[in-house]
Amino acid sequence: MSDVPTNAPEHCPGTQSEQAGKASPCQGCPNQSFCASGASKLPDPAIAQIAEKMKTVKHKILVLSGKGGVGKSTFSAHLAHALAADTTKEVALLDVDICGPSIPRIMGIEGEQVHQSGSGWSPVYVEDNLAVMSIGFLLSSPDDAVIWRGPKKNGMIKQFLRDVDWGDLDYLIIDTPPGTSDEHLSVVQYLTAASITGAVIITTPQEVSLQDVRKEIRFCQKVKLPIIGVVENMSGFVCPKCTNMSQIFPPTTGGAEQMCKMLNLPLLGKVPLDPRIGRSCDEGMSFLEVVPDSPAAKVYQVIVQSEYEHRETYTHTHRSSFHT
């Protein structure tokens, strides 16, 4: 049974919820006694199905932040581009931001459609070795809003993980919305048996961001999700005219550097603000290609290179573990 059965009432709490069968919207629902008996909360068979699917995916990396607008999608997209620059690697980017799917625009494939076949949904290919899936491809207009409550979003995420025909992948990058809610719990839950490589946490320097990001780090610890490291984005702005630096988002409490020291986490890099990044994203181009000399592009390359080397070393050292 799916999280929200098709014959469920409007405010169905979801068949996996503690309230399943017991909440007031359940009154009169044909599934009420089934849910109340606990039968709906047996381990979701999708977890095993997804684990099976993920056997052909070597590295699964989540990109998280407690805070919105810090550059998760920008980072996810450019991490995917940078990894796919090695044409011997197969890379995919999954966008689980159901309400605000930015990835199609940032990757320059807005308006593309997904197709279904016997082997599942086909993702949209940006390059031969770079595939993308997002709810954005299922919407018919840029004005379409996805006004869904949690259980329905969870169902979509399950489908993305179980039913997309990714093929063999070296890297699956999962871009998430801000927060610590349904989407995050669902991704972690559905990948329980598939082992996530880890999470990259994105922040900006100011405390208003860090206070949300610390919550995200707590979330990772609660669900035992390894943290690969932290990226500090929008870290200073160099005026193109006078080349003086301004801290637009001031690190009043020491920025990501201080937070990483306190929490004993790796700081993967500090990416400065560059107006060309926003422009590239708006135009669906990779700024790593458009402005490779930008200080921001250089920091990205360093982060990605060190990650790539780490993962490839890990794969080489633990090759046998992928076949268990």
Place this chain on the structure above:
Amino acid sequence: MAQKDGGNLAQVRRVVLVLSGKGGVGKSTITTELALALRHAGKKVGILDVDLCGPSIPRMLSVGRPEVHQCDSGWVPVYTDADQSLALMSIGFLLEDPDDAVVWRGPKKNAMIGQFVSDVAWGELDVLLVDTPPGTSDEHLSVLENLRKHRVDGAILVTTPQAVSTGDVRREITFCKKTGVRIIGIVENMSGFVCPHCSECSNIFSKGGGEELAKLTGSTFLGSVPLDPALTTCIEEGKDFIQAFPESATFRAINSICRSLLSSLEVS
């Protein structure tokens, strides 16, 4: 919980949602600055912070982590001043540890929001601003469902200029249309940065997208607020920007938006 006739929102004259499809565009900052500007204009203001995962307003108003008390009518909001002209209720006040994550699925968030909307003893307010998280999901639907029993006078939508942002805000506009929420107007935040060293203006997050979005969707453009490190520093440190920088272009921009908001609310 016993309530007065008409409930806790009976003496709240106007209720305004602050929305955006996009995260990080400055909803909480704009909510805070509009609240301060409204207070500056002599109004009694409340802020309801329903961003359960990322409650930012307590820090922006420098109220720390006060204890929240209950009275016969419900929770007593936290006042930021002795005059009680600016009241605040946020989930941030209920967390023992500020670094604790609220890891709740939709149904639990809905229940908390229901309580927040109905069980805060606001008393008499001219305007209640409701700060929301990004998106079009549980929090937004629950806030509307619960506020509808009282009133919703409209929504302000916040965006930054670039297309990645306005792309999400278009969906929020659809949300408003589908749920029957009047769109008071669109605010474009982070609209240009004037270098303090040489006065060169850089459009870090592009330019003009908010105004274009308003034209495209037939909404009112309320105005733009520039990127101002003085504003971000005040927000960081919980200082009143309006008191600290009353002559700034940023304050003029915020004040103009505040005046448009008041004028729009009087008409409705």
